[in-house]
Amino acid sequence: MSKAFEKDFQVAVIGGGVCGLACAAALQKAGISVQVFEAAVPFAEIGAGIGLGPSGVHSLNAMDLLDAVLQNINSNDLGSRGFLFHSGLGEHELVYDYPPAPEDASISMHRAAFLNALVELVDPQNTHFNKRCTSISESPTDPKRLLVHFIDGNTHETDVVLGADGIKSAVRHFVVAKADEPPRHNLAFSNTVAYRGLIPYAQLEAAGFKTRLTDRPVCFLGPSKHIIVVPIKNGELINVAAFSARYDIPTGSHNLPEGAPWVDQVSREDIQKDFDGWGVDVATLFRFMPEKTMRWSVHLVYPSLENYSKGHVAPLGDAAHGMLPHLGAGAGQGLEDALLLVRLLSHPETQTENLQSVLEAYSTTRRPRAQMVWEASHRAGSVYDHHGPHGPTAIGMAQDLRDLWKPIWRYEVDNDIDTAISVLRTNATFSQ
Numbered sequence: 001m002s003k004a005f006e007k008d009f010q011v012a013v014i015g016g017g018v019c020g021l022a023c024a025a026a027l028q029k030a031g032i033s034v035q036v037f038e039a040a041v042p043f044a045e046i047g048a049g050i051g052l053g054p055s056g057v058h059s060l061n062a063m064d065l066l067d068a069v070l071q072n073i074n075s076n077d078l079g080s081r082g083f084l085f086h087s088g089l090g091e092h093e094l095v096y097d098y099p100p101a102p103e104d105a106s107i108s109m110h111r112a113a114f115l116n117a118l119v120e121l122v123d124p125q126n127t128h129f130n131k132r133c134t135s136i137s138e139s140p141t142d143p144k145r146l147l148v149h150f151i152d153g154n155t156h157e158t159d160v161v162l163g164a165d166g167i168k169s170a171v172r173h174f175v176v177a178k179a180d181e182p183p184r185h186n187l188a189f190s191n192t193v194a195y196r197g198l199i200p201y202a203q204l205e206a207a208g209f210k211t212r213l214t215d216r217p218v219c220f221l222g223p224s225k226h227i228i229v230v231p232i233k234n235g236e237l238i239n240v241a242a243f244s245a246r247y248d249i250p251t252g253s254h255n256l257p258e259g260a261p262w263v264d265q266v267s268r269e270d271i272q273k274d275f276d277g278w279g280v281d282v283a284t285l286f287r288f289m290p291e292k293t294m295r296w297s298v299h300l301v302y303p304s305l306e307n308y309s310k311g312h313v314a315p316l317g318d319a320a321h322g323m324l325p326h327l328g329a330g331a332g333q334g335l336e337d338a339l340l341l342v343r344l345l346s347h348p349e350t351q352t353e354n355l356q357s358v359l360e361a362y363s364t365t366r367r368p369r370a371q372m373v374w375e376a377s378h379r380a381g382s383v384y385d386h387h388g389p390h391g392p393t394a395i396g397m398a399q400d401l402r403d404l405w406k407p408i409w410r411y412e413v414d415n416d417i418d419t420a421i422s423v424l425r426t427n428a429t430f431s432q
């Protein structure tokens, strides 16, 4: 017996990452017909961590997905830990202590565990792996419908396409394409690389590492670089992400050569050279980085998109606004997108006829917020890297650090829903 759906339209979500799976699981819960197409093979995820701030946690909860995620984490993965900022130079003086607060409850966990929790909520018959979307076109039989094209030559016809296909999004190309103009990518190298590795804490301690490491993340600040140090596995391991940026190159003016890998390996000596002259704890840290360490060339959506929708197609998450990771806000922003999309698509007055207006309301509501967070993430990196507006003194940096998180974390996500619905009432898409 075929399943009865609440709506007269079907949704295809391209990309089964953090935002795609959350969006699909919540749409399915709302009784909407949804199919997910993911380029990777199942369970290809490896090692990386994910941090979700309060607005991301709230969005998950509002989509009724939080409990499933919480079942997959350790009790100390949820909570407020604040942030400690130390100078990366000299004696590593404490520059600023962003204190933990109960209203800042965040989740920090393995990405794979997060995805496993969500994938179980989506009907396996509607989850298609090894399906890389290459492009989207109008359906040849019904111009209101869309045809999703895959690298294997197959296609899928649907009413709505949500592009959760990450920073290299194929869906974004459809949204930004302009007739008679060369293809656009809106993608740029951020002139920032991240070295990432895990170090056993016992080794650091034995080598005389002095900065006190508790369960709170620590950020070492310095000229054009910073290092985030997060104790994991009850403090047994230290997760290190060291960022090195070039401020003399304007964003978008220097991209990696076509086809160059975004992730490669460098030697421990290469990192030590990059951080030459930093304080003794930083030198100790890098003595214990793995001999071969991953280096990520961090990319951005740049220039920013003029719209987050075109017809019945809408990107979300990194596909819409891939940003610098310096506020750990990328996934949270994508979950805010997902929540609004789910609420709008499942609204009683949404139907095939008004889908375009509904997705436009998503775009006009989400774009300013996500763009603000994109810019704040940029600004955060500048402050950590001694390029903040109040300069590189401890007092200047403390002043710039103090208010970085509030607008990101203390945000009433539900207001977006009211705003978008009010836009739809004002333009007569929905009744008063």
Ligand SMILES: Cc1cc2nc3c(=O)[nH]c(=O)nc-3n(C[C@H](O)[C@H](O)[C@H](O)COP(=O)(O)OP(=O)(O)OC[C@H]3O[C@@H](n4cnc5c(N)ncnc54)[C@H](O)[C@@H]3O)c2cc1C
Residues within 6 Å of the ligand: 014, 015, 016, 017, 018, 019, 020, 037, 038, 039, 040, 049, 050, 051, 052, 131, 132, 133, 134, 164, 165, 166, 167, 168, 169, 170, 194, 241, 296, 298, 316, 317, 318, 319, 325, 327, 328, 329, 330, 331, 332, 334
């Ligand atoms: C060094 C670093 C540290 C970070 N730390 C944090 C952090 O602490 N907190 C945080 O919130 N964010 C962090 N981020 C950012 C965060 O990882 C992203 O914002 C988040 O993963 C975006 O989720 P997404 O679902 O939009 O994209 P992704 O998680 O990238 O998922 C995209 C999915 O789409 C699939 N896909 C790609 N192309 C196609 C295609 N053509 N067809 C079908 N499927 C496709 C991919 O295989 C993938 O599964 C960090 C990023 C970096 C680089």
